[in-house]
Amino acid sequence: MRYFVQFPAGTGDLVAESIGSYVDSPETVYADDSSLVFESDSRYEQVVRMPFVKNSFTVIADVVRGDVDRNVLELADSLRYDGLDSYADSFRVMFHVDGALISVRPNTKRALETEIGYASGQRMVGRGSGEEYWVVGRSDFEYLMLCRRHLRPKRAAKAAGAISHELSSLLIAASKPHPDDVFLDPFAGSGSFPLARMSFPAQRIVYSDSDLERLREEFPASVRGSREIEFLGEDALALSSFGEGAVDVIVTDPPWGEYEELPLALPEFLGAMARSFDRVLDPRTGRFVLLVARMAAEEAGRALAANGLGVGSVHEVLVNGHPATVLVGGREAA
Known part of the structure; x- marks a missing residue:
């Protein structure tokens, strides 16, 4: 057909x-x-x-x-x-x-x-x-x-400013979902990526954000009422609930440093993030999809590569009218 x-x-x-x-x-x-x-x-x-x-x-x-x-x-x-x-x-x-x-x-x-x-x-x-x-x-x-x-099924409402259904789903699909995955979004915000990951079977789907308690009030009903998503309020630069190599795939949209204050200068922040990802991702098959501001894409790619996480493909997109870059990769790309 x-x-x-x-x-x-x-x-x-x-x-x-x-x-x-x-x-x-x-x-x-x-x-x-x-x-x-x-x-x-x-x-x-x-x-x-x-x-x-x-x-x-x-x-x-x-x-x-x-x-x-x-x-x-x-x-x-x-x-x-x-x-x-x-x-x-x-x-x-x-x-x-x-x-x-x-x-x-x-x-x-x-x-x-x-x-x-x-x-x-x-x-x-x-x-x-x-x-x-x-x-x-x-x-x-x-x-x-x-x-x-074709008539399209009605979609659940999303929080204001959240990543669109279309882009969230594209990034999840680009991560090559597998039924045995432990999936993590460590900068989960309004929950767009964990929500999109629910379209595929997984061993675990984990939402994590250090601002969980405040953000929880803004969750759409589809996220707030989900029994498939585990919620953590952890610092993405530490991820203390996860042992080494415990995560199969990370899909996330970290702070861009354009509209919010970062705890470190951008290069140091991206380096600390990459080290955290390196620790928790499976040492053989761990993979990631990262959405970053276009101005930070090269620096993010270098930080990931320095920690054994190679970038396999790069895609330039717009997010609510702002230039952004999608980095797709993992251990095999390294």
């Missing part, structure tokens, strides 16, 4: 690195910095559950791209002998080409709507609820696609 997904701009490399944690054997057909067309044997229910995706679609048909109106008529013609399963009794059609909604000639639009109605048994509505079929074209992709949009 072929699928088309959209995700936050600038995270394409992270998506490519992470998507295999959610669907079976994905094969990329097309990719840019905010969308991906791929093939997989996974059912659409798995695709729609990918939490880093903003919109997901099943590709019903495609044609070599040329004149849009002519292409839409070709897509309509391809439906004449194909039945479409449906989850709603009505539908509407959208045309989204090169990042913008466009219009086509009225008779072209009617032709496509008629064929979708015949193939699906649904009635066309101009607006409101119902199933959505999108005609999609992307820059530098040679095909125009007819897609069915």
Whole structure:
């Protein structure tokens, strides 16, 4: 089956690195910095559950791209002998080409709507609820696609200023989750990463933050009421509850030193953090995903490497409009 997904701009490399944690054997057909067309044997229910995706679609048909109106008529013609399963009794059609909604000639639009109605048994509505079929074209992709949009499950509320669902999930997936993992976020804040890690089985999921008691009051219900998350109020530079090599994976967003005062100068802070991570991470297979301010990325990478934690990949992203860098690595990268 072929699928088309959209995700936050600038995270394409992270998506490519992470998507295999959610669907079976994905094969990329097309990719840019905010969308991906791929093939997989996974059912659409798995695709729609990918939490880093903003919109997901099943590709019903495609044609070599040329004149849009002519292409839409070709897509309509391809439906004449194909039945479409449906989850709603009505539908509407959208045309989204090169990042913008466009219009086509009225008779072209009617032709496509008629064929979708015949193939699906649904009635066309101009607006409101119902199933959505999108005609999609992307820059530098040679095909125009007819897609069915998937309904996305409702997501739990997050605290103000928290890392988004999409980015949290991408970073968790980039950590290559394993059912036997002891997972730790030592700068857990509002709990975005432990919450996202609950999407995968784990031996333990540990939230730790030295400001736990204050932060607990701001937790969303999904974090506060979780029985899967263990809560600790510890200093991330000591992590006294953990013995040497007791943690398999760390995913965290340490203080950036831009908006809050650090206990040490930034280079000393990053060095102490790296030594703490080195002590608690498994000496053979320990791994990490670190989200830092872009200005601190090189210094953080040097501190980690000096403590036997190599950086395997680097991804530049935006967090609430601020430049940030994701460092992915571990013992094997060292």
